[in-house]
Amino acid sequence: MSDAPSSGKQAGLTYRDAGVDIDAGNELVRRIGPAAKATHRPELLSGLGGFAALAELPSKYAHPVLVTGTDGVGTKLKLAIDHDRHDGVGQDLVAMCANDVLVTGAEPFLFLDYYATGALDVEVAERVIKGIARGCELAGAALVGGETAEMPGFYPGGDYDLAGFCIGVVEKSRIVTGAELAPGDVLIGLESSGPHSNGYSLIRRILETSGTRVTGQLLDELMAPTRIYARSILDLQSSLTVKGMSHITGGGLTENLPRMFEGSGLKALVDLDSWQRPDVFNWLQQAGNVAEAEMQRTFNLGVGFVVAVAEADVDAALESLAASGESAVRIGVMADAAAEAGAGQILIG
Numbered sequence: 001m002s003d004a005p006s007s008g009k010q011a012g013l014t015y016r017d018a019g020v021d022i023d024a025g026n027e028l029v030r031r032i033g034p035a036a037k038a039t040h041r042p043e044l045l046s047g048l049g050g051f052a053a054l055a056e057l058p059s060k061y062a063h064p065v066l067v068t069g070t071d072g073v074g075t076k077l078k079l080a081i082d083h084d085r086h087d088g089v090g091q092d093l094v095a096m097c098a099n100d101v102l103v104t105g106a107e108p109f110l111f112l113d114y115y116a117t118g119a120l121d122v123e124v125a126e127r128v129i130k131g132i133a134r135g136c137e138l139a140g141a142a143l144v145g146g147e148t149a150e151m152p153g154f155y156p157g158g159d160y161d162l163a164g165f166c167i168g169v170v171e172k173s174r175i176v177t178g179a180e181l182a183p184g185d186v187l188i189g190l191e192s193s194g195p196h197s198n199g200y201s202l203i204r205r206i207l208e209t210s211g212t213r214v215t216g217q218l219l220d221e222l223m224a225p226t227r228i229y230a231r232s233i234l235d236l237q238s239s240l241t242v243k244g245m246s247h248i249t250g251g252g253l254t255e256n257l258p259r260m261f262e263g264s265g266l267k268a269l270v271d272l273d274s275w276q277r278p279d280v281f282n283w284l285q286q287a288g289n290v291a292e293a294e295m296q297r298t299f300n301l302g303v304g305f306v307v308a309v310a311e312a313d314v315d316a317a318l319e320s321l322a323a324s325g326e327s328a329v330r331i332g333v334m335a336d337a338a339a340e341a342g343a344g345q346i347l348i349g
Helices: 022-037 076-082 089-102 122-139 200-210 216-223 230-239 252-256 279-288 292-296 311-323
Strands: 064-072 107-117 142-150 160-171 186-191 244-247 267-271 303-309 328-335 345-348
Touching: 022 122, 022 142, 064 089, 076 089, 076 160, 076 200, 076 216, 089 107, 089 122, 089 160, 089 230, 089 244, 089 303, 107 122, 107 230, 122 142, 122 160, 122 230, 186 311, 200 279, 216 279, 230 303, 230 311, 252 292, 252 345, 279 292, 303 311, 303 328, 311 328
Parallel strands: 107 142
Antiparallel strands: 064 160, 107 160, 186 303, 186 328, 244 303, 267 328, 267 345
16 A cells, blocks of 8 residues: 555635634624614614714704713623523613613614624524614614624633623713712612623522522523613603713612712712512522622612602603603612711712
8 A cells, every 4th residue: 555645635624614604694694684774773874784884973963972882791691591591682782881871861873792602603693683683772773783703712612792882972061970960869760670781690609509490480580681771761851851870780879879970079878668679689689698788789689770850850750751661769869978878778979
């Protein structure tokens, strides 16, 4: 037998051999096209598929200011992957970005996403990105583009990660900074849908150490998509003056409320008995033996967004929010630095 090399030529390696399937990516773009189209705004000058998106600024603004925000979903994705709950995390992604932009008084305008995985599963990616499109519809933002990155060897099989980027627009004269806040202004809390997308590293540790099997109602509560408050808040702003806003994300009320009035010398006096804490938070606290202070600085505890208005506007604000479908209650007041907390209250700031 000869040791000479064979004269037959072997086929060269392809990108698919290396783990990247261009055809799968093209199929995903085809599938999500109608969902993205449903988020269209009249200001758009281009569609999906280009290198960059083009949009005119909305004509209703005399002095438009762009507002930008970016975020992800965090380790809630691990629960989604483990339990085949991919349909809601896209809304989570939009919410975490759009609600942040909203606190400035801006309307969410444009949204882009980044989806990264080791090997593209078109079915899973379609579910995720259609959820992003639904979130954009709720926020009033146009889904103008994104990136699907297939990175073999970088992510374990079946895992993926998400990042989102939101651009908002606000009239310069109507930017909400919190500078007008004063003692006696009232804090109104808007109900969350659960933990939203925060505290899931602790949640997963609690599930692991308690040996809890995540099924049924518990799974539904943990995977409930983050609420998007854009339309409700924009309607509220059209009827009265909102003096400050806070998106209650990672860090809970204790870390996020001060971002609304930082440097003012004011404090927020919050009545913890003013709203019903959802059962999922009570379960997490008991199952994990989590201290109350840790709960307050990790989770939203049922309040996903806070607006501050003058005392005279409270009734009108609550009526507007109820008409928009929000469950909202008065949760406290702004106070001066010398204020003290009473029974059932916490002083933040």
